[in-house]
Amino acid sequence: IKQDENEIAYWTADYLIKKINDFSPTTEKPFVLGLPTGSSPIATYNELIKRYKKGDISFKNVITFNMDEYIGLPEDHPESYHFFMNEKLFKYIDIPAENIHILNSNSDNLENECIEYEQKILKYGGIDLLLGGIGMDGHIAFNEPGSSLTSRTRIKSLCYDTIQANSRFFENDASQVPTKVLTVGVGTIMDAREVLIIVSGYHKARALREVVEGSVNHMWPASILQMHQKCILVCDEPATAEL
Numbered sequence: 079i080k081q082d083e084n085e086i087a088y089w090t091a092d093y094l095i096k097k098i099n100d101f102s103p104t105t106e107k108p109f110v111l112g113l114p115t116g117s118s119p120i121a122t123y124n125e126l127i128k129r130y131k132k133g134d135i136s137f138k139n140v141i142t143f144n145m146d147e148y149i150g151l152p153e154d155h156p157e158s159y160h161f162f163m164n165e166k167l168f169k170y171i172d173i174p175a176e177n178i179h180i181l182n183s184n185s186d187n188l189e190n191e192c193i194e195y196e197q198k199i200l201k202y203g204g205i206d207l208l209l210g211g212i213g214m215d216g217h218i219a220f221n222e223p224g225s226s227l228t229s230r231t232r233i234k235s236l237c238y239d240t241i242q243a244n245s246r247f248f249e250n251d252a253s254q255v256p257t258k259v260l261t262v263g264v265g266t267i268m269d270a271r272e273v274l275i276i277v278s279g280y281h282k283a284r285a286l287r288e289v290v291e292g293s294v295n296h297m298w299p300a301s302i303l304q305m306h307q308k309c310i311l312v313c314d315e316p317a318t319a320e321l
């Protein structure tokens with residue numbers, strides 16, 4: 079539990095940098111990093127960029143897999159997750175373009191895109207560390223309440239609550255928010271060797287309580303992380319209000 083968003087960002091970026099640096103010198107294998115979008119990781123991405131500019135970290139040996147993407151937005155739409163990742167992180171660091179993986183929701187065969195995404199993760203030996211956030215309804219990536227806890231990458235429909243929550247990025251107009259998405263599955267997330275989740279703000283307090291103190295329950299999909307072999311939740315004080 080950290081004081082605020084800035085402390086979360088500092089701690090999380092430092093943790094990631096140590097993991098990547100400890101890993102790279104010992105093996106030829108790249109470090110495979112799962113990445114989220116949303117507001118939660120932005121301060122951490124800023125901190126990573128700062129540390130990269132100081133020379134503390136290189137991303138040349140890092141492979142990334144993003145967790146989700148809206149269906150129906152072109153890649154250059156300012157709210158697409160392709161655009162977000164480039165603007166918030168990738169364009170500032172030395173990661174080679176071919177190391178970046180984001181679900182292509184403009185593919186004309188979405189089911190195949192999902193199958194191939196899972197295969198690509200396996201080809202790189204699985205995700206070493208997955209960074210994530212949770213939604214107010216307990217979703218993880220875009221695995222909304224009711225998602226199978228063993229699900230794989232697939233097409234999902236967003237719940238009313240998530241469409242409302244994300245309308246803040248679409249001129250507060252819920253009708254502009256795509257209703258369908260591609261997302262890695264809960265099972266895909268559980269297969270990561272380590273999971274690091276950022277939870278910030280009082281608006282996440284109920285979700286955090288359900289996820290940490292509630293039963294493992296598909297109506298709060300992130301609660302399955304209680305069963306993960308190595309999961310760390312990095313929270314700020316307001317998010318812990320209901321614990």
Ligand code: GLP
Pocket residue numbers: 114115116117118119145146210211212213214218219220240244
């Ligand atoms: C978004 C994303 C998730 C994210 C979550 C929380 O819609 N698809 O990957 O973790 O919802 O978002 P935020 O960090 O903005 O609260």
